[in-house]
Amino acid sequence: MKFLILTQYYPPEVGAPQVRLQAMIRELVAKGHQVEVVTAIPNHPLGRYFPGYKSRMYSWEISQGIKIHRTWIYPAIGAGLKRIFNYLSFTLSSFWGMMKAGRPDLVWVESPPLFLGWTAMVYSCFRRVPFIFNIADLWPDSIIDLGLMRNGLAARMLYMAERAIYNRAKYVIAVTQGIRDRLINSKGLPARKILYLPNGVDTEMFRPSPVDMQLAADLGLAGKDIILYSGTLGFAQGLGSVLEAFQIIRDSHRQMVLLMVGSGSERNKLQQMAQERNLDNVRFLDPVPPEMINKYLSISLAGLVCLKDLELFRGARPSKMFPIMSCGKPVIFCGRGEGARLVHDSKGGVVVSPEDPTALAKAIADLAGDGETSKQMGLNGRDYALKYLSWKRIVGEWLNQLESRQNDGNYE
Structure with missing residues (x-):
């Protein structure tokens, strides 16, 4: 055809x-x-x-x-x-x-x-x-x-x-x-x-790989616990609450860094918000080709996926969660509905109420403090991606x- x-x-x-x-x-x-x-x-x-x-x-x-x-x-x-x-x-x-x-x-x-x-x-x-x-x-x-x-x-x-x-x-x-x-x-x-x-998801392109120590060093993030957000920095994602979460954990988890890779209509506003709140634990990078996401996930503790708390998004399952799962990293999903059910069914991450910075801060801290659970979630996500995605x-x-x-x- x-x-x-x-x-x-x-x-x-x-x-x-x-x-x-x-x-x-x-x-x-x-x-x-x-x-x-x-x-x-x-x-x-x-x-x-x-x-x-x-x-x-x-x-x-x-x-x-x-x-x-x-x-x-x-x-x-x-x-x-x-x-x-x-x-x-x-x-x-x-x-x-x-x-x-x-x-x-x-x-x-x-x-x-x-x-x-x-x-x-x-x-x-x-x-x-x-x-x-x-x-x-x-x-x-x-x-x-x-x-x-x-x-x-x-x-x-x-x-x-x-x-x-x-x-x-x-x-x-x-x-x-x-x-x-x-x-x-x-x-x-x-x-x-x-x-x-x-x-x-392309399970061959996005697959578990060794930590890219050179990338971490080049970014000045060697030894840091990185939470990766990669994708559009837009209004629909409700990312202001993510910055609020990193303000909450800034002092208690000094090694924790939010790495935001992408661009969009809200990027300037988010950068201004991070600057005004002196969030030195938040970094912004320009978009990278899909084949580079694997490298960024290799240096990350988990991948972050967010949606605003709207009825419309109960029927969404954002595609950005699938490379995270396929690369064997846990997903932190801030949302409700179909996407949340997928993360729950796969046992490949944690689900947090949307636009709830306190709950998100706790979820991040819990993942950072429990390496075995984090590792198992990553394995579960990879297995689910191979079987169904x-x-x-x-x-x-x-x-x-x-x-x-x-x-x-x-x-x-």
């Missing part, structure tokens, strides 16, 4: 969608399918074009044997009009990239942003090719729940667009059971139209779902 992937986010950018899509594509190709990608000029999460890339309407390249079509985007981060222009610019320009690609059997659309569904609908009508709509985050629900948009006229228009996209899509893909349930119970989609493709298994099961729908006559 020939797949055409439409996504605003793709490597060399660093982030959950980029890692997920590249891993999925690798498995599709390994199973004999053909894939092309239409994506933007790399600019996220820095808000500027990456070195080596220029502002062009269209260009193409070959990466890891995949033809990638890149179209113009207005680079921006954060919220407001600039970010809207960022989304809409690629929504418009990406159609040209799709027309330059070969005619596929199926178009895969990565959302967010929701707007790419419009591009897919136009292309689908023009080329008479079905599209599937992959929902990694429910829009506009999430941006309204996060307080980034009022529930007014603009929101109603987005809900109308959402319904139109779901109606026109051949299938809609949910990445969590929570999203699947919401699509059925709140959005009214029939279960037969929904495919399930949860986040996974490998991309080879997950993509294979998803393809079986797709094939089953074809055989049932539900695929056109």
Whole structure:
């Protein structure tokens, strides 16, 4: 089968969608399918074009044997009009990239942003090719729940667009059971139209490895107990409470350091907060390629995953927890719902109430003081990742779902 992937986010950018899509594509190709990608000029999460890339309407390249079509985007981060222009610019320009690609059997659309569904609908009508709509985050629900948009006229228009996209899509893909349930119970989609493709992990790239003493020395962190947060520093993560937790344990655990690797709309605010509170036990580093995360985890006591305390996130299972588990490190999960249940079921870490700095400080101190329990959690997480979270298994099961729908006559 020939797949055409439409996504605003793709490597060399660093982030959950980029890692997920590249891993999925690798498995599709390994199973004999053909894939092309239409994506933007790399600019996220820095808000500027990456070195080596220029502002062009269209260009193409070959990466890891995949033809990638890149179209113009207005680079921006954060919220407001600039970010809207960022989304809409690629929504418009990406159609040209799709027309330059070969005619596929199926178009895969990565959302967010929701707007790419419009591009897919136009292309689908023009080329008479079905599209599937992959929902990694429910829009506009999430941006309204996060307080980034009022529930007014603009929101109603987005809900109308959402319904139109779901109606026109051949299938809609949910990445969590929570999203699947919401699509059925709140959005009214029939279960037969929904495919399930949860986040996974490359268990070969992310695997237990010896402590990288050179990296620790280069960072000036040799001999420190490191808690690693790697990923987007955004509003949805509620990371202010993490800094508060490290303020609580600063004096009692002088060897404990929070290492925050990433970028995002909240990074400047978090850095300012750390400076104002004299948190010398908090370090910020720029994003690193996925293959480097293994090295950072090797020098860490545990990996941290956080979400704000919102009902919407009860149905989330953040992909950043899976490399932690696959590398044999315990997960400290600050959240509720599906992600918390996964950590509990795997016995691969500890669960803390979201946005509770006192509880988080205690969990960190307990892990640091019990090396045997910490080690066993890491082993449990690695075992769980190998059994249930490998991309080879997950993509294979998803393809079986797709094939089953074809055989049932539900695929056109």
